[in-house]
Amino acid sequence: MTLRYNLAARGYVVLEAGTGTEGLELMRSRNPDLVVLDLMLPELSGEEVCRAIRAESDVPILMLTARGSETDKVNGLGLGADDYMTKPFGLKEFMARIEALLRRSERPQRTSAPSERIRVGGFVLDASSRRVLVDDNPVKMSPREFSLLFFLLSHPGRVHSRDAILRAVWGPDFNGDSKTVAVHIRWLREKFELFPSLPFRINTVFGVGYRVDIAPGIHLQR
Structure with a gap:
């Protein structure tokens, strides 16, 4: 029996889409709650x-x-996948992962106050407009x-473990690979590489987690 059945x-x-191109068009036109993506696709690859x-x-x-x-597995997560399954796999495990991903996506984010703004020097994060x-x-x-x-800027100077970040940002029901935290941290760093004047850094505390450090003489304002 197929996964679709x-x-x-x-x-x-x-x-269901037969090619990568069709799948991307479906995602854009139908706005699904979850995408199950096979890496081996014609036209556009799964990657x-x-x-x-x-x-x-x-x-x-x-x-x-x-x-x-x-x-x-690391490469797949690095592309942005939330979870990764290797064939062959059991139907029960597949359904459990589907349900866990859907529960997590339905859980409201607890890390943003609707009207809060964080300012650090020339950097501004506006939670109400998400800009x-x-x-x-x-x-x-x-x-x-x-x-x-x-989440990281709400606690400057504090070290957060990978598990703590997963619970706060992805939700307690997340059961995917914890390496997704490192992937998202890397993406943030890459975005900010374009701005050498950025008044803070996201630093890795090896063996522990991650911490935001603000440049000396600059204060975080809310």
Whole structure:
């Protein structure tokens, strides 16, 4: 029995695409709650589709592949997938991961106050409009990147473990790979590389977690 049949039997509305191009068009036109993405697709590869989806949406992505090495898994998460399953896999585990990803995406984000603004020198994060500016230049972010940055900036100087960040930003029901935190941290750093005047840094405390450090003489304002 196919995955589509089993999902439909459990009440899910399933949209199926035969190529990467069709899948990307479906995602854009139908705005699904979750994407199950096979890496081996014609036209556009699964990697290309994942990268394109993540550039414009925070929809949960479960990646399926026959490649099961640690490097392949890290690469998949690095593209923006929320979870990764290696074929062959059991139906019960597949359904459990689907349900966990959907629960997490439905849980309201607890890391942003609706009217709060954080200002650090020429950097501004506005939670009500979900905008980030550096020296009046907008910085495009996915919803998850924004929530992660808000969480870290809400506690400057404090070290947060990977598990603590997952609970706060991804939610307590998250059961995917914790390496997704490192991936999102890397994306934030890459975005801010364009702004050498940024008055803070996201630093790695090896073996512990991550910490935002503000430049000397500059104060965070709310």
